[in-house]
Amino acid sequence: MAVYTAVADDEMRALLAGYDIGPFQGLAGIQQGVENSNWILAAGGRRYILTVYEKRVDPADLPYFLGLMDHLTHRGIRCPQPVQDRQGRALAELAGKPAAIFTFLPGRGPTRIVPAHCRALGTALAELHLATADFPMHRPNTLALAGWQSLAGGIGARADEIAPGLSREIAASMATLAADWPHDLPSGTIHADLFPDNVFYERADRVSGIIDFYFACSDAFAYEIAICINAWCFEPDGQFNITKARLMLGAYRAVRPFSDAELASLPLLAEGAAMRFLLTRAHDWLNRVEGALVKPKDPLEYLHKLRFHRGVTGPGAYGLD
Numbered sequence: 001m002a003v004y005t006a007v008a009d010d011e012m013r014a015l016l017a018g019y020d021i022g023p024f025q026g027l028a029g030i031q032q033g034v035e036n037s038n039w040i041l042a043a044g045g046r047r048y049i050l051t052v053y054e055k056r057v058d059p060a061d062l063p064y065f066l067g068l069m070d071h072l073t074h075r076g077i078r079c080p081q082p083v084q085d086r087q088g089r090a091l092a093e094l095a096g097k098p099a100a101i102f103t104f105l106p107g108r109g110p111t112r113i114v115p116a117h118c119r120a121l122g123t124a125l126a127e128l129h130l131a132t133a134d135f136p137m138h139r140p141n142t143l144a145l146a147g148w149q150s151l152a153g154g155i156g157a158r159a160d161e162i163a164p165g166l167s168r169e170i171a172a173s174m175a176t177l178a179a180d181w182p183h184d185l186p187s188g189t190i191h192a193d194l195f196p197d198n199v200f201y202e203r204a205d206r207v208s209g210i211i212d213f214y215f216a217c218s219d220a221f222a223y224e225i226a227i228c229i230n231a232w233c234f235e236p237d238g239q240f241n242i243t244k245a246r247l248m249l250g251a252y253r254a255v256r257p258f259s260d261a262e263l264a265s266l267p268l269l270a271e272g273a274a275m276r277f278l279l280t281r282a283h284d285w286l287n288r289v290e291g292a293l294v295k296p297k298d299p300l301e302y303l304h305k306l307r308f309h310r311g312v313t314g315p316g317a318y319g320l321d
């Protein structure tokens, strides 16, 4: 259960006295999520999300994340809007920790992804990228090439505890990625963790909301597309589904066309995106605490995806011409 902090009703009443959203009615803890504590907050006859930031989020980054969500809602993107108090502040404090209240989004992440979800995601992703064009803040991607090198160095030979030969395979792929990674692709603000649990739908053909912007950063738009190819276009049995990729990429390019360089880079970006999640999952796996609430995700799912992209020779493998 992702509620790590106790919040007393009196504390909530005191907090809400500074807002214009009506009197406090109740809090219900949300089971999903792993990093922060989240509740459905009832106030003034409406639902909101209350988030208390736990360890993962650096408080220095919160103005960037909250500023981004505010910017996007003003550009018509359906994402949580930080609710400001009467002084115009979105960032609050509860139980001695940073906290914020957000608008509630309808829908939920798909449990079984169908091609229509991927097509709708492609449209929503391109709209998201275009909407960030005039977002003035920047945050370096701490989980880009230099971050992977440091994670891979920290994991070292222990990767072989996950699968025999894994450390050699990581080193070989890291060498390719470091030598060939493109640094001049069209860039801007990306979400950087656009997995199905962070994209809400009420029906399969339309995204009703995007949440969890706490990895958002400045990076190449095509790298975000590569993350989505990995997270959305492989079946649970590991098979790559080219139909899902074709629909997702086709819907994206209808809103924001790809440059030739983006197209040509896609296989390498997808390998890098697989490496990013392989490494964070391998790190969490090797440092897991017995009996912890959160079950570590499977690193080998991403090794399988990384191998797939290493075998790809061009964007045609993703259904693109």
Ligand SMILES: Nc1ncnc2c1ncn2[C@@H]1O[C@H](COP(=O)(O)OP(=O)(O)O)[C@@H](O)[C@H]1O
Pocket (backbone or CB within 6 Å): 002, 030, 032, 033, 034, 035, 036, 037, 038, 049, 079, 080, 102, 103, 104, 105, 106, 197, 211, 212, 213, 214
């Ligand atoms: N604005 C929102 N509207 C509706 N539900 C939300 C909203 N934000 C978060 N949630 C719910 O809270 C859960 C956890 O949120 P998330 O940001 O993914 O937490 P974590 O950062 O801990 O992973 C989501 O799966 C969703 O059920």
Ligand SMILES: N[C@@H](CCOP(=O)(O)O)C(=O)O
Pocket (backbone or CB within 6 Å): 033, 034, 035, 193, 195, 197, 198, 212, 277, 280, 281, 297
């Ligand atoms: N999407 C990542 C894990 C990040 O977790 P989140 O709950 O913050 O989305 C992965 O699958 O490895």
